[in-house]
Amino acid sequence: IQLLTTYSTKSHTRSAISEAFGVHASYLIEAAPFQQRADVTVTGTVSDPTGEPIPGATISLPGTTIGTATDLDGKYSLTVPEGSEIVVSFIGFESQRISIGDRSIINVTLIEATSSLDEVVVIGFGTQKRANVTGAVSTVAGDDIARRPVLNTAAALQGTTPGLSIQNNGGAPGNESTSIRIRGVGTLNNANPLVLIDGVEQSLSTVEPTNIETITVLKDAASSAIYGSRAANGVILVTTKRGAASGVSINYNNFVGWQNPNFFPEPTDPVTWMRLENEAQANVGANPTYSETYIENVAAGTNPLQYPFADYEGGIFNPNAFQQRHSLSLSSGSDAGRIFASINYADTDGILQNFNNKQVTMRINSDLYASDKLTIKTNLMYRNRAFSGPGFTGQRITQALLHINRNIVMEYPDGTYDLVSGQWNARAMVQEGETSRISDDVFGQLGFAYEINDALSLEGNVTLNTTSTDGFIFQNGLSGMRNYLTGELVNVGGWFATSKLTEGQENLRELSQRLYLNYDQTFGLHSIQGTAGYEEIYNQYKEIAASRDNFFSNDLRDINAGDIQNQTTGGYSEEWRLRSFFGRANYSYDDRYMFQANVRYDGSSRFGEGNRWGIFPSFSAGWRISEENFMSTGDTFSNLRLRGSWGQLGNQRIGLYRYLNTYNLNNGYQFNDNLVPGTAITRAGNPDITWETTTMSNIGLDMGFLDDRIEVIAEYFYKYTDDILIELPIPRTIGYSPPVQNAAAVSNRGWEVAINYNSIPAPDNGFQYTIGLNFSDVVNRIEDLKGTGPFFPDKFTVWTEGESINSLRGLQSPGIYRTQEDLDNYPATIFPSVTIGDIIYEDLNGDGVISQSLFPAGDQYIMGNEDPRYEFGVRFSASYKGFDFSMFWQGVLRQQHSLDGALMEGPNYTNFIPTTMAREAFHPERNPTGSWPMVRSGNSANLMESDFWLQNTSYLRLKNFQLGYTIPQNVVANLRVYISGENMLTFTETELFDPETPRGRSQFFPHSRLFSGGVSVGF
């Protein structure tokens, strides 16, 4: 009997049973040569490794309803087509897939299933049995990522792991912006976690979801200290797939989908819109903007060129934007080595017109067994991304939609436009010009693993990772355009005044090498492991840009076709190097007590001599209480383990060369139209700067019940980041930008709980299900700013001691002035013109005026923060016969955002009018109960940052659902079809923007939802 074992690091969220039944889209399936076959009867006995027969084990033919179960003596008999493949399974044992070949008697020995505690978890520079992991580590199986019909790995990770917070900020196709935070924001600088793909820092977006074997999230200091100065914000380890141990399998899957805007603010109807604009004028005693004739004509749709009302949404959105992905992979292995090869293609249209992204990724991961001791590993990845769009960003186009008056002709029959202020027209912006960004990513890794003896092995690799990007933005000039109706020249200003081409090239090249020695030996009940190694990273970045304008025509888009008079060039380059030594030691006794220590010694070119080297240690311990004798009597816990860790991490992502005082050469001036070079010291250097240090403690409790069918993992952590580099303000009279200093401290404390439940496996592909729940919370607090502050990094945010990094400042408002009495009660106003219908602001400092600085100097207070609190994810998956169903809910129980800009400006500045405003705008007669301020042309008194505009953005969202069916057939090994939806259902209070929006301006590439369907086939 040939046993096929597949290397798999299962996530604790995944049901071993459902996998055994082939419910998951399997990527590795034994190729079964197919021919029209006669039926044969196979008999045999199923027993456990001790030879005891197993009654009730199921023997089935995958993809069919053919199946049986063993009798009390473990015997079975089943009639199947000749040459087919049967699956033998039983609760608590690893299922086996067996090719019957020409045999008629097949005895099967089932091996007890490894519990999730025996899973192997990928950790820094090695792997470890889950049972021995003492840090806070979560894993996600590649299959769970691959199943989601999304193109971005980061988006697929959302909600999978407690403590991992992923915010989808939307974005143009291929340029989606997601912010990833592990256990809160620990620094005032770059808080992105370290993402390592096959050990090398890369963006999560560079790895195809279908190529992922497993993802490990290292959350505490113990697990991530081996990455030292880069690990303070947590580490995400992505391991890509490798070839099968033997055999050949080919897998193809695809999906096609249709995207639509999600939560884009709904505009009110044109008539209400125009009436509200007129009201805004009337309220300041001005003439109405729209005559009754105009309104009637718009309502009737008569003569739209004379009475235009632009439908920008219709003019720029691309309904049912198409998306498709195809991926084909091959996995194979033999005594000589193994190989995994794949090619992926994805093509996505934007939900705004003319945006598109195509990407092709090829990967070959190979292992060559040069001898029984030496394996040569080669990983090669090439990716090409081609983004295209109009001459403006989606953000700019959305800004135009939200800000520009609509009484213009969006587009005339001859393709010309009306332009507001000579340049604004969302339709023209989405139609004109061209943007393209073509990137080539190449990743090449050559490595080896050499087994010196049973205990010692040496591993190492050299990696080159490069990205080069060609950027191209051509903005069309529209000068010379004539008005369609009058034939007069149109005044064209701003960006449409002249054509302009900006081209840029960016090159990132990172060369890294690492070498490490592993030791692994067991002496009786004592088990010892150790790792010692060296790593070096050299990173170079260079960009160069050039532009010309006033092109011969809009169609000649070569830079040489532009005018040399206003050409510009520019460039920038930088480099950094990190040199590190690291080590780890593990000791465990009887799988009951385990200890681990890590240390990393990092040297970075970012700091001056004497401050360059940092040492980052960590210690952790675990106690598997359930293995103790005193526990063995009770049956409550199948597993009970207590873990604890402490360690220190560094953050080196703080900008380069900040320790030097330098003359900046970019301070040129011009005399008599001639450029002259100039220099200045613009920023004071600080030779004393050094690492930011994060100290983190973690306590974890793992519990398993009912043979681990219920798993509970709970963690509590406290993370304190000290020596945060911050530009502590210096007197402005000194005349430099302030130097960075190691001065601030931030803490994050929080807890995480993950609970997983697997139903009792049902025989004959009966109904079974899995539920996974995770829940977490982090409280962020700025502990120390050396007595300085508050600082205002942007117009909303305030950094002050004792408050969250994401604190919001604003005025306090009890509501709007509705009566003269209100005016008497709140006499202090922001402008003298404030009157009934405007927002009341509290005069917190009682000085008789409303001023926009923080109390007590002014009347702003800290009105809250934008930290998401109580984040959760719920996964449910079930299968019955050939059907499978899964859904994934994700949400935040407490979250608030502040509204900003266009959505609250409305007709005051001839901006976009959302239905909410049309419904809520206060008017003493028309709408005396309205909750929004009165519209008043030009009035800005209500646009101040205040708690009046705070929106509750807590939400519950059906992030994904999927319904699949595995078609019974015997042509190929596996055939599954499915339909799926992303973001199809959301429960939230706000109706003005997507609750995942970073800030309420809605002025970015809109969020989308996706409906898709797909097929996966295994050969």
Add this chain to the structure above:
Amino acid sequence: CDQGLDLVPPGEVSELIYWQQEKDARLAVNGIYVELDGQLMVKELDAVTDIGFRAPSGPGSLHDVSMGSFDPVNAAIGSQWDRYYRGVQRANNVLTNIGRIEQGDPELLSRYEAEARFLRAFFYTQLSSLWGDVPLIVEPLDVTAQVGRTSKEDVVDFVITELDQIIQGNQLPLSYSQDIGRATMGAALALKARVAYRNERYAVARDAAKAVMDLGIYELYPNYEELFHYAGQNSSEVIFDRQYTVGGDTYNAFSFSAASIGGGSVVEPIHNLFLKYGYKGPQNPNDPFENIDPRWSYTSYYTDQPIGSSTFNSLPDSPTPDRVRSTEFSTVHGYNLKKWVDYEADRSNPNTGSINMILIRYADVLLMYAESKIELNEIDESVYEAINSVRQRPTVEMPPITAGKTQEELRSIIRDERAVELAFEGLRLFDMNRWRIGEDKIGTVEGLYYLNETTGQWETITSGLNRNFRSDRDYLWPIPQNEIEINDEITQNPNY
């Protein structure tokens, strides 16, 4: 272990190897010019006075200053403070280190030194005019240094002493053949006149202004409108300016002006300015703009003036984008700024506007001379001559001021003359402060004067916005709050 970790920036120069050659001084001096006043202090500053209006935008802009509702955290004020002190730091850096250069033409090095001194004097002139007592820093400081305020008198003394040194040492040339735009002898004299005049040291101002006139190299540019176009750049009326050029520093040429040419109406002239213009002929009751001082039509767009390829129309029933308050970009009160707009030159690419911003020009010197003499009660022929030469510029040709006026009459005449001649050149605020007439801007902002067809009356367009001015406070700007918080030695101006 450290090998390879010593990486220095590829595009910057360490201070350890700077100050060796003449070029180092030249480049560092060029770097000071970067911090000179630009559009904001020239075009936009008048919008906080009684003759202009700054469009509303986010908090902390000059709009708040314009409305009189500003405080020490106002970002626009803070950024000017920062910029002047950056300029001071750059100048101090040159003056402290230039002596370290051993090789180089001593004459050239002396000129560089004088340029740095002149620019520092310029920054302190502005600092003391806007904030009163300010820290007087004359050498590069450590980042931890805290410096208190020096009395305005002493700062002014310092500026005058510095300028005198440059002038007496004859360190600056009268003009440049190549590097037009660098500080000259005339600029040093004119700046001395300005700082003295602003501080009511009229005798010093008179003499310095006279010295500029006696240089004999400056004259009024015949075409008032073109003086603020490309044609007028580097003309013999310009004494000192902030230079721009395509490929170097540029700005959006129309952004401050009318919506129909792609502008955002950032700054607009108002009724109060219109009222200051006299008439060169009989007034027409049906057309208030007929026979008006031509400088009004060179300064403002008003209804029926040509603009671009069409006609400006901001009336409430206008079909154009210039209709008052019709969009975020249109004028709020009906006028748009025309001065500094060279439509024909910039229409093809308004994004690369590069008309130099004039900081000191000869007409200002003539009017400073005249006013100083008036204030000193030395009213003679030269006073009338100075005023009338400005009024009778070929493209202006206003009737001359006739002799025999009293000091009080002349004082009133010269004040209006300065307002109409120098509108939107960043000087009105300093004049109002010196004349203590800040309250003149209080009240509802009024704009375009037009015949309301419905009422049959001549009316002004208003937006209902009321402006405030606190005479116990607003003659000086507040020291920026962040300076107050960090610098223990500094104190705030009264009543902020």
